[in-house]
Amino acid sequence: MLSRSPLPGPEIPNLDVSIGSLAHMTTSRLEKVKAATLLDPLLQKLTRQVMIGWPEHRQNCESSLHQFWNFRDEISIIDGILMKGDRIIIPETCQEEILRQIHTGHQGIEKCRLRARRAVYWCKIDKDIEDIVKRCPTCQHHQVSNSKETIIQQEALRPWEVVSTDLFYWNNANYLLTIDNFSSYFVLRKLSSTRSSDVINKLKVIFSEFGIPRKVISDNGPQYSSQEFANFSTEYGFEHSTSSPHYHQANGKVERFVATVKNTLQKCNETKEDPAMALLAVRNTPIASNLPSPVQLMFQRKIDDGLLLKSSTHDNSSEVLTQHRQRHIQQYNSKAHDKPDLEIGQSVRIQNPTTKLWDPAIVTQKLLEPRSYEVEASNGATYRRNRRHINTTGEVFTKKEPPTDDTQEPTPDAKPIVSAQDVPPGATITRSGRISKPPKKLDC
Numbered sequence: 068m069l070s071r072s073p074l075p076g077p078e079i080p081n082l083d084v085s086i087g088s089l090a091h092m093t094t095s096r097l098e099k100v101k102a103a104t105l106l107d108p109l110l111q112k113l114t115r116q117v118m119i120g121w122p123e124h125r126q127n128c129e130s131s132l133h134q135f136w137n138f139r140d141e142i143s144i145i146d147g148i149l150m151k152g153d154r155i156i157i158p159e160t161c162q163e164e165i166l167r168q169i170h171t172g173h174q175g176i177e178k179c180r181l182r183a184r185r186a187v188y189w190c191k192i193d194k195d196i197e198d199i200v201k202r203c204p205t206c207q208h209h210q211v212s213n214s215k216e217t218i219i220q221q222e223a224l225r226p227w228e229v230v231s232t233d234l235f236y237w238n239n240a241n242y243l244l245t246i247d248n249f250s251s252y253f254v255l256r257k258l259s260s261t262r263s264s265d266v267i268n269k270l271k272v273i274f275s276e277f278g279i280p281r282k283v284i285s286d287n288g289p290q291y292s293s294q295e296f297a298n299f300s301t302e303y304g305f306e307h308s309t310s311s312p313h314y315h316q317a318n319g320k321v322e323r324f325v326a327t328v329k330n331t332l333q334k335c336n337e338t339k340e341d342p343a344m345a346l347l348a349v350r351n352t353p354i355a356s357n358l359p360s361p362v363q364l365m366f367q368r369k370i371d372d373g374l375l376l377k378s379s380t381h382d383n384s385s386e387v388l389t390q391h392r393q394r395h396i397q398q399y400n401s402k403a404h405d406k407p408d409l410e411i412g413q414s415v416r417i418q419n420p421t422t423k424l425w426d427p428a429i430v431t432q433k434l435l436e437p438r439s440y441e442v443e444a445s446n447g448a449t450y451r452r453n454r455r456h457i458n459t460t461g462e463v464f465t466k467k468e469p470p471t472d473d474t475q476e477p478t479p480d481a482k483p484i485v486s487a488q489d490v491p492p493g494a495t496i497t498r499s500g501r502i503s504k505p506p507k508k509l510d511c
């Protein structure tokens with residue numbers, strides 16, 4: 068099992084718990100690093116020093132370990148692997164392989180350094196990164212003059228609230244790039260055409276995965292200025308903003324990312340590298356030294372890109388998840404226990420035990436058994452239902468039979484009970500009682 072070295076100084080609470088995820092990540096590479104650490108004379112010296120504790124004065128420390136002196140308090144040993152904070156100290160024989168991994172996506176010196184800083188360490192790592200990028204023909208061929216990025220749009224206060232979208236053409240294909248203005252997380256889709264309908268279908272799929280943003284920003288291209296797109300924005304309930312001087316910056320953002328993505332695809336094409344891994348690297352690289360990666364901003368957790376060997380011993384994502392689950396359970400419990408009593412004549416929705424859909428009904432009787440009711444469904448039949456299978460509704464249903472009394476007019480917003488049998492196959496009843504037709508197709 069995993070154990071920590073007897074470090075002098077205070078114990079780090081919960082460390083052993085979170086190491087579980089490190090064990091989970093123990094890929095062949097972690098094992099390799101561990102084995103190489105054992106064979107590395109310098110790191111073995113360092114291990115011994117960490118085990119026995121550091122001397123009080125630098126001059127009492129062996130000179131080869133002086134390079135670690137300034138951050139000696141950060142160094143620990145986890146399961147035979149040396150750590151500097153939450154970065155793994157990489158033995159020399161593994162450095163080249165790790166360096167290649169850092170360079171995945173050909174992101175340039177600064178971005179590569181930011182990536183490395185989250186995960187790995189060795190003494191000359193910054194210099195080695197600079198060298199690999201400067202020696203990489205692909206990077207040198209495609210280097211761009213990097214303008215300073217406006218990182219987070221003021222307008223967006225949380226992930227996926229405001230997104231910008233644009234089309235680009237690369238390697239005989241059209242692509243749709245959608246970027247979250249808050250996190251800079253982007254979603255890329257290949258388009259079969261540049262027609263408005265195709266763009267809309269792709270955006271629908273993206274929104275089904277990430278949610279509907281409050282605002283979508285685009286240029287004035289025909290795909291976006293079409294009536295079809297206007298209808299789409301009304302139907303999905305987002306605000307659509309096309310380029311105007313006010314949003315110039317936002318368009319600049321998506322245009323910059325189009326350049327980044329195209330550049331990444333082009334480099335991968337030339338080097339025969341996996342473009343998916345390269346794009347993951349772009350999403351997973353810190354935006355700046357003081358800002359997390361797009362992935363972290365978007366999902367509040369780090370994701371494994373093969374470099375993140377240590378699975379972040381300091382990552383609190385599992386803690387966040389636990390809290391989230393607890394909240395969920397509390398919500399569930401409060402919902403489960405707080406179902407109020409129903410009144411006779413009240414409009415409700417009852418769950419069909421087979422279809423699990425909620426059909427309109429009216430409460431006709433309160434039964435003796437606790438939490439049981441008799442309800443009348445739209446077909447006129449009465450059912451006995453547990454409160455668990457009855458939901459209150461804001462709708463008002465009336466019974467189907469014609470009123471015996473002329474003065475008894477239905478209330479203006481009352482709707483007749485619509486039953487599942489009245490509905491064409493594949494269609495559903497919306498919350499407001501309207502029948503909605505099935506979507507055309509889910510185009511992934």
Ligand SMILES: [Zn+2]
Nearest residue numbers: 173203205206
């Ligand atoms: Zn490169």
